[in-house]
Amino acid sequence: MTDPLIAIENLTVSFAVGGVLHPAVKDLSLTLHASEVVGLVGESGSGKSTALLAVMSYLPGNAVVEAGRVLHGGVDLLRASRETLDDVRGRRIAMIYQDPTTALNPAMTVGAQIAEVLARHLSMEGARARERTHELLRLVQLDDPPRVAAAHPHQLSGGMQQRVMIAMALAGEPDVLLMDEPTTALDVIVQARVLDLVRTLHRQIRSAIVFVSHNLAAVAQLADRIGVLYAGELMELGPAAQVLEEPSHPYTRGLIAAVPRIGARRLPQGIPGTASRDPQRFTHCVFADRCAFTADICRSSRPALLAPSSGGHLSRCHFAAEPSRIGAVPGERATRAAHDRTAEASPLLEVSRLSVEYRRGAGFLGLGRAHAVRAVRDVSFRLPRRRVLAVVGESGSGKSTLARALLRLTPAAQGRIVFDGADVRAFDAGHLRAYRRRAQIVFQNPTSSLNPHKTVADIVARPLVLEGVPREDRRSRVLATLRAVGLTEAYLDRHPAQLSGGEKQRVALARAFVTEPLLVVLDEPTTALDVSVQATILELLLEQKERTGCAYLLISHDLAVVRQVADEVLVMRDGEVCEIGPAERIFGSPSHPYTRELLAAVPDLEPPAARNSV
């Protein structure tokens, strides 16, 4: 085999925080060969971004490289001179960031930003640079390059901005592209198109790519080889097909089982617990605390990267060579019990011809000429008790506005909302308060939805205070609800900042469920969470529904998630209903072309070639 383009050798990087070294990446070795795509998968805190930054030699000031090298063309980038790095960055190795809105300069036109790279690295100026800029924009499949080049970033959509980022990265004609979660900030259709673009580009220009993501399905679309990072260590590394189909590490198996699959109505399985942050964790197996197959040896010695099979497949597990010790490969697990469709009760929520308008450009004191923008138009549906209606669509489709209008957080322009037989739009202040106690909402981002200055006990007890529950009874109900969402008494006095993302979302759920509402609106409840946590929260949501008998209105752009939990699906686009019907029919035989497009956009674990041939 030829020399690798990049060789990371035994890299150990720690961060100095408060005088203590916290390891972020431990003993990472990884090679990248010419025109190869390596996918790095890991949850937040797994060290995947640190590894990428180390390759660019962009580690933050408090990072300490304790050991290891990053070789590129015979030079150790971690110890290279400033001049060497200036010639490597952008020219030989280019990086694409997660959020194009912060990575692009808002004060410069897109064309000028690309021209800057051309001038810096290829000494290309003037008309030639302009021509090349347009060529690059065309390469990333942007129509009308002259217009795009003259635009400022804010005039472009998120998907277009990400394409510009890619064009800019390609401008220096690098051998290596580093992509840090390039599709995470995008919604599902745009994500599919960007993944498609990366695949097509890779075929054209053959530069090597390191693709980092927490989304195993997105990585599966592109990677030749997949590395799985956990708590700073490489747990498994191998050819994509082997890692996905015959994962030999329990963590990889857990991750795969946690990914919601569009193809199967199978509840994803979460991995209990959270990753260890203990600086001493590397004396034993870092996954031992969460592993279902932990033995004594896992807690006493650190496993080496072993090869369970040929073909460069490696796994950091004591039992890698004995696959029978760590259970079966996750297959199709128990499917969710189908609902008893005969018991079609009277609807809990009935919405007919609902429209919501925003007034724009009203100006000072509303004196200017205002024009109404219809965010939601003529939406009608029925939500029976104890059912889950999913509202799906891209960002900007009006799905969140619809949810807010249902709770009267945003006024509706026209239409009727009937909740439990009463007209919601006609409620006076008192009835509205009573309604809001029976209809709760859970938000996407628990960091924002929990007041950082309050304790868990105060947050969960507050709806009970509103309901007039006497103080003596509150504590027991708060505790019972916390236990129901998998938290303990120990959490009562903690503040949100002391909780992990999953724990925060559990608290948010406890607050929604403590008054036993009839309807819970879930606005992207798992989007901000890691995939292993997402699966446990989904399980929890279904459990709570069984326990309390409430109905869900689930807002989501993730069809794979919707597939697992929804009874009915409503597809929205530009504020209008495209299609509505039972989940089986929408997923089985979608009739609207937009629904088919949405479904096709969802990445699945099978690489695209395999999926086409089936």
Added chain:
Amino acid sequence: MNQLVAAPVPRLPRVNRYLEFGAGLTVLALAVALVGLAYSPYAPSKVDLLHRLAAPSPAHLLGTDRFGRDVLSRVLAGGWRSITLGFGATALGLAIGLPVALATGFHRGRLDQIVMRFVDALLSIPTLVFALLVIVGLGPGLVQAVLALGIAASPKFVRIVRSAVLDAASHDYVTAARARGESGLYIQYGEILPSVWAPIIVEGSINVGFALVGGAALSYLGLGTQPPHADWGVMINEAQKYISVSFWPLLGPALAICASVIGFNLLGEGLRDRLHVQRSFRDD
């Protein structure tokens, strides 16, 4: 290349010198005011015509003024009036500004626009001139000076706190509170207020220093504390007429004002660093 943005560097905890120094001076100023309430070497109004405008000596550590009164005793005895001006005016400014900021920032809409344009208009008047305008209506005196400086400071607090309220109100926990049927007042005072304490404390502490100077200025102009009562502003007024004869009577009150103002300002700046408050609107 502009897209190459390094990851943010977490700041290592370091000793906050501003905070320590500011807190030290502030405690000193408060101690002077408290001690002065109970003790002074001489009676502050005891006239000694034989030792007029004397330089510092073991008997009179800061010298004497034109009536031979002990400057140290008067600095001590007048301290509480000056400090009260600073704290009283700040408390009043907050008492007026806070509810307005919470209500406008939370409700937004047309009333918010009207109130904020009015606040902008008031902000265009320098604080001390504004205070003078109020004094014209109320007449001179210590209480009136507190009222004037408090009212004059309130538009600034409305501006600063409202921007913090707008930020807090954009969080989902405020929407969540609305969605569970909380009253507007509970959301303002129960959910938003705890999130905006940091800028309030920072700006409040800086404003104490500012109001202290403002109070001294009003007293100097004869509009605040009325002679024969002493405060630091009155003392400067009395001493400056004899500055060509002796500057010693001026030194005591001037140092006291400087030390307190620097103390409160450094305390505010130190707290700003410690509490991670963005540098916000300042008009002075």
